[in-house]
Amino acid sequence: MLDKITIHSGNFEKPNFKVINGIKFSAREIDVIACLLQGRPLKTIASLLTISLKTAENHSRNIMQKIGCNSRDGIINHIENSGTFNKFRQHYECLSLEAQFKKSLAHIQSELKSKESNCTILLGDKIPLFFKETLKKHLEFLGFKLTFNKEPLRYLSSQLSKKFSSPQVILLFPEEILKLKNTPLYKELRQQKSFIIVEIQEEFTHSESNLETTYYLAFLKLLARLSPEIDVESYKETLKKKFYSLDFSHATPIYSKENIKLENELPYSKLTYYFFISLIALLFLGITGYKFYDKKPELDETIHSELTLPAKNVFLERPDLIKRIHENLKEVQGITTIALVGSGGAGKTILARSYANTYLHSVTWEINAETHVSLLTSFENLALALCTTENEKKIIKNLREIKDVQEREKTLSSFIKRHLKEHPNWLLIFDNVEEFPDIQAYFPHDSHVWGPGKIILTSRDENIQNHTSINHTIYIDELSAIEKEQLFSQIMEINFKGKQKEQVNSFLIHIPPFPLDISVTAYYLKATNITYEQYLENLNQHNQEFMNLQKDILKNANEYTKTRYEIISMSIQKLIETNKDFSDLLLLISLMDSQNIPRELLDNYKNKATIDKFIYHLKKYSLLLNTEIANTFSLHRSTQEIMLHCLKTSLKLGPNNQILEAILSNFERFLSEATEHENYEKMKILISHAESLLKHASLFNKLGVAKLRGTLGYLYYLLADFEYARTLLEKNFNFLSKYKEYQNSNILARTSTYLGIFHWGFGHFKESLFLLEGSEKSYLKNHVYDYWGLARNLLYLGMVYWDIHQREKARIFFEKALNIYNRYLPNHYLDKAFTLSYLGTTYISTDLKKTKEYLDKSIDLLKKNFKENHVKYAWVLSDLGIYYSTIGEYQKAVDLDKQVLKIYKEHYPENSTNVAWALRNLGSHYCYLGEFKKSKDMLKKSFMIFKNSMGENNVKTKYILHLLGIVHLKMGDTKKAKKIFEDCYLYYKKENGNNNLHAVHALKNLGRSYIIEGDFQKAEFHLKKALELYKNNHSFYSEDVFEALYELYSQKSKSSKGKQKVVYKQQAIEYLKQALKILKDNYPKTSPHLTRIQEKLTEVDS
Known part of the structure; x- marks a missing residue:
């Protein structure tokens, strides 16, 4: 069903008589005169017009002054003599009807409370602006969120297929409705429940049948469609009674076409012309109604300073920001202040002016707060605009003759306060405020003194939001x-x-x-x-x-x-004038990356009190951007570029500048500390800043740059960006090696250590040993020890020897490193814990008890000093997992491996070798739990990551391939497993000789493969060779070979007969007893390996 509501504007005459007997009156004074002529007391007048009693008294006094009388009778006589008495009586009746309508709206609003509803208004270009605005204001006052759409008929034809969740109100002239009825669209429209047609008629007669079409009653009828829960009938009856009690016989249309303006300046049709003539009363019935809820005087009474905006074709509208400003200011209770904060040129002033030009206020005035002089000038102009008599204007103009400045400003302030109070719902824009104390004396605080109103303050000072007078702050961010x-x-x-x-x-x-x-x-x-x-x-x-x-x-x-350059350069000049230390700090942040500069970096350079002041003043000039990372701040890149250009000129920066060298040295120490303690969060933040400093390398001395480059290269290695790490470290190593004076320096020694660590990580053990041994010599030649660098060098020398299975030699280097940490670097808990862990693993094949003791010490140290998601904590847990795997407690190993994998994934990409290493251990341990599919999948993934990162012919890649061979063997694919073991054995033998444990493990697994294939001769050859090599390494891994030999001789016994069968069985039992002895001597009593061998012996004996 299609709802149709007819609205008629009424044919009431609006009094067009501002000048009476040569005297000019304001619109509000006309209202007061109309009420006085009806004998209404001032208290009733104030209530009717929704103004204060004092304001009504002031208007009455001003009227008497203009007429030259001192009583109400004098006013009546003046009006009677002018011949306008009847017009004033009619005007009073309109005001009275308007007041009743305002009361109805107030009651309805209280019923609706805070409910918000959506509504779309469809209207053509010919609908006059004031009609649209009146309807808009009334509906918004009642909580409706409106959307306006022009060209309703075209819109309807394209939108009818949609389902609407909110009402669609269509404003049409009668001929448009007639035209619509003759189209198929009308039939479809009738079936839509969400459409309401509002017919605008131009003819009206004062009768019962047409009374419903007056604006007030038709509006209530429309409201009933939009909010069915509201019972509007009682309000309609009240308005009808009021309407019939008034006499509108005096109403005559006296308006001409020239007084009417269309919204889009379209040509007038005859119909439109007559419509406007009859719509005039809406100015009473609608627009004057604004005073009820916004307390706004009529349009012609507003006071408005000139607020220039760019031409529409070059004006960027920012409706979201205007809406935010409006949302914060619309609830006026007392004085509400919003601060628009942002850098110069962000559009703060334009936004404030745009808001002021969008929403009507009794007084709208912009105060230029840039200087004290401009502030006073703006307030003097405001005072003049508020003057209602020539005498008041003379007083304001003569203010400058008062010699006492404080007295002059006090008089000006008092005048503005008094007059603004008479214009409630004013808006003041304090533009370009530098510091709040500059405007304190003129800033409205108390609504009892200034009257209720709104303030928009624009400033570059972000700190201004902390002032108690600021209710809301909007940061005007950069454009999208x-x-x-x-x-x-x-x-x-x-x-x-x-x-x-x-x-x-x-x-x-x-x-x-x-x-x-x-x-x-x-x-x-x-x-x-x-x-x-x-x-x-x-x-x-x-x-x-x-x-x-x-x-x-x-x-x-x-x-x-x-320009942007001027704004930034002036700010920098003021900052340096504020505090001489700020020049160093400005230079520091201009050399960093512009984003996420750590506050701690500055605290490390100057004392915290200075940094507090510095940050405060950076915010004062809106030089900082909001950041998501805590304890960091950012600059816009263009701001930083201009800042550096200005500082280069003003500080006369050149080679060997002390400020520059201090900045570089301080930053490198800060970066080194982060890498030494492996603070991953800090390292990730500092990378971009180190890169930024290197881009300005020409400003610094070469040795300082080399030191930074070396530290940065190692940082990239720790964060698993291996290729770039290698590039930086090799570049640094080659540069330092060219100069004799640097060849024994700690800087070269550190770079050599870092590069050696890189090669260790990639399994290039020969290259690693060469670099690490060379840097050890350099460290020991220097009289000034770099204890951390030396300890790190010794630690990784031990790790290289550990990986090439020279465990005794590895242990010596670990103990040396641990001694340095204990003696010289007691607070380096991470390095100490890491060294303890590795020291423990040197005993993994010879003394499991010591292994566990060292691992426990390492974990205790880490738990006391670091979060349990630190990567080094994960590394030590991984070593502990290997320990549990060695003694056969595979489920414990798997549980630890899962924890390790989770930590690594938090810090590294999915395809990093660190994640692959965790997958390797987890996959290997799943294999021993019998979960072969899981094991195979994880090891394959790990293998591909290592293969892509380090190549297939790499010791670490081969080791994962070796583990995959074990899985294939256990899954029954002996042929594939044997091929892998042969390939791995040849590689290990070539790289590190026949005696290394990797090669021995490959021999052992080849022997197991031959057992399964039934080639007992080859199996025995490989197993006995492996046994010999294990003994040479003093490793109790030989236990596993004895168990394999037991399996071999058991098979030989089963395939033999007679005496030979017994001999083979006895030999098998002997091998099993030797395995049991090794386990009893070296493994915990609870080891599953011990239990397994004992069960096998029991089974054989039975």
Whole structure:
């Protein structure tokens, strides 16, 4: 069913008599006169007009002063003599009806409470602006969120297929409805429940049948459709009674076409002309109703300073921000203040003006708060605008003759306070506030003194939000990519498409994302016709002629005259004037990456009190950006570039500058500390800052740069970016090796150590040993010891020897490193724990009890000093997992491996070798639990990561392949397993000789393969060779070979007869007893290996 509501504006005459007998009255004074003529006391007048009693008294006094009388009778006589008495009586009746309607709205609003509903208004271009605004204000007052859509008929035809969740109100003239009825669209429209047609009629007669079409009653009828839960009938009856009690016989349409303006300045049709004549009363019945809930005087009574905005075709509308401002200011209780904070050129002033021009207030005035003089001038202009008599204007103009400045300002302030209070719901814009104390004396705080109102304050000072007078703060952030393109296109007057659009977007990436910068760029390009590339080149060079031309172009384009360079350079100058230490700090942050600069880095450079002041003043000039990472701050890249350019000039930076050397040295120490303690969170943040410093390498001495480059290379290694780590470290090593004076330096020794660690990580043990042994010699030659560097060098020498299975030698280096940590670096708990863990693993094949003791010490140290998700904690847990695997407690090993994998995935990419290492251990231990599929999948994934990172012919890759061979063997694919073991054995033998444990393990597993194939001769050859090599390594891994020999001789016994069968069986039992002896001597009594061998012996004996 299609709802249809007819609205008629009424044919009431609005009094068009501001000048009576040569005396000019304001609209509000006309209202007061109308009430006085009806004998209403001032208290009743104040209530009727929703103004204060004092304001009503002031209006009455002003009227008497203008007329030259001192009583109500004098006013009546003046009006009677003018011949306008009847018009005033009619006006009073309109005001009375309006008041009743306002009461109804108030009651309805209280019923609706805070309920919000959506509604779409469809209207044509010919619907007058004031009608649209009246309807909009009334519905929004009652909590409706409105959307307006022009060209309703075209819109309807394209939208009817949709289901609407909110009502669709259509405003149409009668002939439009008639036209609609003759189309198929009308039939479809009738079936839609969500559409309401509002018919606008131009003819009206004062009768019962047409009374429903008056604006007030028709509005209530519309409201009943929109909110069925509201019973509007009682309100309608009240309004009807009020309507019939009044006499509108005096109403005559006296308006001419020239007094009416359409929203879009369209030509007038005859119908529209007559419609406007009859719609005039809406100015009473609708617009004056605004006073009820916004306390706004009529349009012609508002006081408004000139708030210039860019022309519409070059104006970037930011409706979301305007909406946020409105949301924060719409609930007026007393005085509400919002601060718009952002860098210069972010568009704060334009946003404030745009809001002021969008929403009507009794007084709207912009205060230029840039200087004290401009502040006073703005307030003097406001005072003049508030004057209602010539005498008041004379008082304000004569203020400058008062010599006492404080007295003069006090008088001005008192005048403004008194007059603003008479204009409730005012709006003041304090523009470009530098410091709040500058405006304190003129800032409205108390609504009892100033009256209720709103304040928008614009400032670059982010700290201003902490002031108690600020209710809300909106940070005006940079423009989005879409907004940048939109503003640029508007000014350039080009609709960019295709490749041209891509070029524009690529170009705009390099332009600071603020309205000022986009505007000046577009205007410059329009004026000069240079290419994008030429503009960027000029921009980056900060050429003075270019900047001067920018400024000239900007002056001609708009009111703003400061370029980005000027804004930043002036801020830097003020910062340095504030505190001499700020110049060093400014230089420091201008050399860092602009994003996520750690506060701790600055604290490490200057004392915390100075840094607190520095951060405060950076915020004061909006030089900082909001960051998501705690305890860091950011700058916009363009701000930082300008900052560095200014500082290079003002500080006269050159080679061997002490400030620069202090910055580099301090940062390298800070970075080294993060890497030494392997603080992964800090390392990740510092990478970009180290890279940024290296980009400015020409400013620093070469040795300092080399030291930083070496530390950064090692940091990349720790974070698993191996290729770039290698590039940096090799570049550094080659550079330092060229100079004799650096060849025995600690810097070269550290670089050599880091590069040696890199080669160890990739299984290049020969290269690693060469570099680590060379750096050890360099450390020991220096009189000034780098204890951490030496200890790290010794630790990794031990790790290399551990990996090539020279465990005794490895133990010596681990003990040396541990001694340095205990003696010189007692607080380096991480390195100490790591060394203890590795020291324990040197006993894994000879003394399991010691292994466990060292691992427990390592874990206790880590638990006391680090979070349990630290990567080194994971490493030690991994060693503990290997211990449990060695003694046969595979489930414990798997549980630890899962924990390790989880930690590594938190710190490293999925395809990193660290994650692959955890997968290797977990896959290996799943195999011994009999979960072969899981084992195979994990080992395959680990193998592919190592293969892609280090190549297939790498000791670490081969080791994972070896483990895969064991899985194949257990899954019955003996042929594939044997091929893998043969390949691995040949590789191990070639790389590290026949005596290393990897080669021995391969021999043992080859022997097991031959047992399964039934080739007992080859099996015995390989197993006995492996046994000999295990004994040479003093390893109790020989237990496993004895068990394999037991399996071999058991098979030989089964395949033999007679005496030989018994001999083989006895030999098998002997091998099993030897395995049991090794286990009893070296393994815990609870070891599953011990239990397994004992069970086998029992089974054989039975």
